[in-house]
Amino acid sequence: MAAIEEQIRVLICQGTGGLASGAKEVELAFRAEFEKHGVDAKVGKRCTVVGTGCRGLCANDVLVDIVIPGQEAVTYDFVKAELVPQLVEEHILTGQVVEKKKAGPYYQKFLEKQMRVVFSRCGTIDAESLEDFLAHDGFVGIRKAVTMKPQEVIEEVKKSGLRGRGGGGFPTGVKWSFCAASPGTDKYLICNADEGDPGAFMDRSILEGDPYGLIEGMMIASYAIGAKNGYVYVRAEYPLAIKRLQKAIDVCYEKGFLGKNCLGLGFDFDLRIKAGAGAFVCGEETALMASIEGERGMPRPRPPFPAVRGLWTKPTNINNVETFANVSYIFYRGAEWFASIGTEGTKGTKIFALTGKIKHTGLVEVPAGITMREVIYDVCGGILNNRKFKAVQAGGPSGGCLPGEAIDAQVDYDSLIKAGAMMGSGGLVVMDETTCMVDIARFFLNFTRMESCGKCVPCRIGLKIMLDILERITEGKGHPGDIDLLQDMCFDIKKASLCGLGQTAPNPVLSTIRYFRHEYEAHIEHQRCPSNSCKSLLKFEVVEAACKKCGLCFKVCPVDAVRWEKGQLAVIDKDKCTRCTSCYDACRFMAIE
Ligand SMILES: Cc1cc2nc3c(=O)[nH]c(=O)nc-3n(C[C@H](O)[C@H](O)[C@H](O)COP(=O)(O)O)c2cc1C
Ligand code: SF4
Numbered sequence: 001m002a003a004i005e006e007q008i009r010v011l012i013c014q015g016t017g018g019l020a021s022g023a024k025e026v027e028l029a030f031r032a033e034f035e036k037h038g039v040d041a042k043v044g045k046r047c048t049v050v051g052t053g054c055r056g057l058c059a060n061d062v063l064v065d066i067v068i069p070g071q072e073a074v075t076y077d078f079v080k081a082e083l084v085p086q087l088v089e090e091h092i093l094t095g096q097v098v099e100k101k102k103a104g105p106y107y108q109k110f111l112e113k114q115m116r117v118v119f120s121r122c123g124t125i126d127a128e129s130l131e132d133f134l135a136h137d138g139f140v141g142i143r144k145a146v147t148m149k150p151q152e153v154i155e156e157v158k159k160s161g162l163r164g165r166g167g168g169g170f171p172t173g174v175k176w177s178f179c180a181a182s183p184g185t186d187k188y189l190i191c192n193a194d195e196g197d198p199g200a201f202m203d204r205s206i207l208e209g210d211p212y213g214l215i216e217g218m219m220i221a222s223y224a225i226g227a228k229n230g231y232v233y234v235r236a237e238y239p240l241a242i243k244r245l246q247k248a249i250d251v252c253y254e255k256g257f258l259g260k261n262c263l264g265l266g267f268d269f270d271l272r273i274k275a276g277a278g279a280f281v282c283g284e285e286t287a288l289m290a291s292i293e294g295e296r297g298m299p300r301p302r303p304p305f306p307a308v309r310g311l312w313t314k315p316t317n318i319n320n321v322e323t324f325a326n327v328s329y330i331f332y333r334g335a336e337w338f339a340s341i342g343t344e345g346t347k348g349t350k351i352f353a354l355t356g357k358i359k360h361t362g363l364v365e366v367p368a369g370i371t372m373r374e375v376i377y378d379v380c381g382g383i384l385n386n387r388k389f390k391a392v393q394a395g396g397p398s399g400g401c402l403p404g405e406a407i408d409a410q411v412d413y414d415s416l417i418k419a420g421a422m423m424g425s426g427g428l429v430v431m432d433e434t435t436c437m438v439d440i441a442r443f444f445l446n447f448t449r450m451e452s453c454g455k456c457v458p459c460r461i462g463l464k465i466m467l468d469i470l471e472r473i474t475e476g477k478g479h480p481g482d483i484d485l486l487q488d489m490c491f492d493i494k495k496a497s498l499c500g501l502g503q504t505a506p507n508p509v510l511s512t513i514r515y516f517r518h519e520y521e522a523h524i525e526h527q528r529c530p531s532n533s534c535k536s537l538l539k540f541e542v543v544e545a546a547c548k549k550c551g552l553c554f555k556v557c558p559v560d561a562v563r564w565e566k567g568q569l570a571v572i573d574k575d576k577c578t579r580c581t582s583c584y585d586a587c588r589f590m591a592i593e
């Protein structure tokens, strides 16, 4: 087979997003065109089609790269099967790039400030091919690790400064040393791929795009700790991730890379997948282990910590997918190299999942310490419809909302905590001036309340009462004293809850009160939503002074409740209006009240 660098390669994104947008049809179309034209013979090179993992810009799928040896790769976006004959005839056969269909300059900008380390193989290699993995540094890390003593491997991870990417940010090497030091020979290693944060899909992308990379990280950990058995706990809603990982595990067993005497390197490691039912609380370590043991996924008090008494009562080490994926790179390139990236307290890169009112939603991997402004404006193109940036919710449902002034905050563990949010697993929800902060607090609290396992009364009942209060406020039925009551309840629930879910669930309420107290007051004292967003408080009237007479509201109204003519003010007929908010969302000038 021709070496990769001598082939023409067509890289087609086949992550979940790519497949949902028709990547399989695009692949079949390329194969059919290659056959029809006898492309290999005509260009004198082998043309291969490669199904890759996610590139992070799923909204622009299907993304296709055409890579001709000696030339710069060209990326096409929104590719459909119908475009493929033109791409083959013009780009591959005659060398003429189809300029009109190329991804715009935004794509280059999207990549410019990123540093794709964990993602370096996602979107580049055939996610299902062991050969491709091996051709891209695969298993170099584990081969290096076994030349060291297990204790030295742990020291190397400590030296790198790697901190857990699952939310807590605990130093990985230190965590490994606890489990390694626990007495006993039956130890377990668990990869937490539960990924419950709404909007986050970085772990899924790693599993889909580089499953062998995760296996390698886990092998290094198993060697360091002396754990002979491992589980990857993946939520069942990730069928493609499970399929690709299972295939990779099967291939590793066939080749003798897993099981007894892994890769012939003198250590044993068995690895299997446990599919979880997708309850958010099962991401908590003790609940996760209960779930693997076949019990209801409910947390238990700690201590004893998993490193002492974990799965099946044995010492257990649990790390997140992104954490394990980082480990291989620490051994490919050295702890010093890893520690040279990022800030004093946060080394390496971090993957963020950006959602909300932003131009390019998706996954980005950046060096820790770059600013929120760079991530939002430089990488992701800024705020949708060029509206004003208002706030960002960092750290998932239990993180905090930071105000506009935080735009220059660095994204690292310490800076985010100082600003009143947290890194969490890397979810960033971006909000513009049309977002009501009381409603956002309500939204996140609704999520955590639904996901509470119900074991502790403060979490089970307290969150429900807080939610009722927030709902009342967004309907203009708030009472004087509600804000103080909410704050008191937040502190009590945080203090009295058993697990991280209850201990952090009040954070969105606390942070929105801290930074946006005036919005709570406007709802309670004046029955007014300053962002004109709470539906019950919207009047559905056009503000004359703000209306630019563009007619956008007229075009989107599904029930013809808007009267408008070119150059005229829009008028809403309240009898016809169903309060669907389409006009409000569409208006770029905040002219609907
Ligand atoms: C309610 C709750 C949900 C969690 N969900 C996840 C999750 O989906 N994935 C994850 O890796 N960690 C999750 N965590 C954190 C884990 O319990 C654990 O700290 C982490 O997996 C450890 O790995 P790390 O040290 O590599 O970060 C969750 C914690 C809590 C309290
Ligand atoms: S804090 Fe909430 S989720 Fe955690 S154990 Fe208690 S009830 Fe369950």
Ligand code: SF4
Pocket: 540, 553, 556, 557, 558, 559, 560, 561, 562, 572, 573, 576, 577, 578, 579, 580, 581, 582, 583, 584
């Ligand atoms: S809220 Fe919906 S129904 Fe009412 S005017 Fe606007 S678009 Fe039409």
Ligand code: FES
Pocket: 013, 014, 015, 016, 017, 018, 019, 053, 054, 055, 056, 057, 058, 059, 061, 063
């Ligand atoms: S799945 Fe294609 S870019 Fe994410």
